[in-house]
Amino acid sequence: xxxxxxxxxxxxxPDLDAALPDFTGRFGxxxxxxxxxxxxxxEALMMRAGDGFVELIRPLDPExxxxxxxxxxxxxxxxxxxxxxxxxxxxxxLAEQGVELIDPEPRVGLGGHLVAFIHPRSGHGALTxxxxxxx
Amino acid sequence: xxxxxxxxxxxxxPDLDAALPDFTGRFGxxxxxxxxxxxxxxEALMMRAGDGFVELIRPLDPExxxxxxxxxxxxxxxxxxxxxxxxxxxxxxLAEQGVELIDPEPRVGLGGHLVAFIHPRSGHGALTxxxxxxx
Numbered sequence: 416x417x418x419x420x421x422x423x424x425x426x427x428x429p430d431l432d433a434a435l436p437d438f439t440g441r442f443g444x445x446x447x448x449x450x451x452x453x454x455x456x457x458e459a460l461m462m463r464a465g466d467g468f469v470e471l472i473r474p475l476d477p478e479x480x481x482x483x484x485x486x487x488x489x490x491x492x493x494x495x496x497x498x499x500x501x502x503x504x505x506x507x508x509l510a511e512q513g514v515e516l517i518d519p520e521p522r523v524g525l526g527g528h529l530v531a532f533i534h535p536r537s538g539h540g541a542l543t544x545x546x547x548x549x550x
Numbered sequence: 551x552x553x554x555x556x557x558x559x560x561x562x563x564p565d566l567d568a569a570l571p572d573f574t575g576r577f578g579x580x581x582x583x584x585x586x587x588x589x590x591x592x593e594a595l596m597m598r599a600g601d602g603f604v605e606l607i608r609p610l611d612p613e614x615x616x617x618x619x620x621x622x623x624x625x626x627x628x629x630x631x632x633x634x635x636x637x638x639x640x641x642x643x644l645a646e647q648g649v650e651l652i653d654p655e656p657r658v659g660l661g662g663h664l665v666a667f668i669h670p671r672s673g674h675g676a677l678t679x680x681x682x683x684x685x
Binding site for chain 1: 603
């Protein structure tokens, strides 16, 4: 059994700067990190929202999956992320149980955290991220 | 400005009992409440997942919005919820700012919490719930 704690939800938006004031000024969240992530073809930012976080993602690559999500869904909730203590061990354990992993090994994600994605087919229809926080 | 903290994400699933072991046995979450909600035409349960919660919803009313969501999307992430201290005051303040509310006044939701929904058009594409916890 793995100890998964709700870590963040991520929205796809067309424009980070246009969306940001709703989450910070209106909803009282605090931006903690913002990065261009070339390998993913996105720019993303993370905000603290109480004990959890909220991520905003915009596409940079017009042919990438985030651009396609924005086109087909018009934005909205993109994934949910759970924090784990040992992401490599968790991934290996999940794979042994037949869980379909998009990233069989962790990679460095937004904010320097180790992250890996689980396929929605193994996530009850939700694209699911695991996060091992870099403290 | 409102102090919104990430509270839970909700999934629509066809069968609560079939989905539950993945979240509890595999992911280490703990079921805290389960209710048939006749007015919403659903059965729902909430699990603790660290500092936050995860909700599972299944349709009871085959003509209702949750059944339609399951049909069109095949399940998955349904909404995101943020905890607030004073939900009535928050709703009135959001309405004054032109935010489109599905529930202009709070109602009693799962676990006895006061809840209200914001329309996805005012939630960056995400159906958004506010929760004032009943302690």
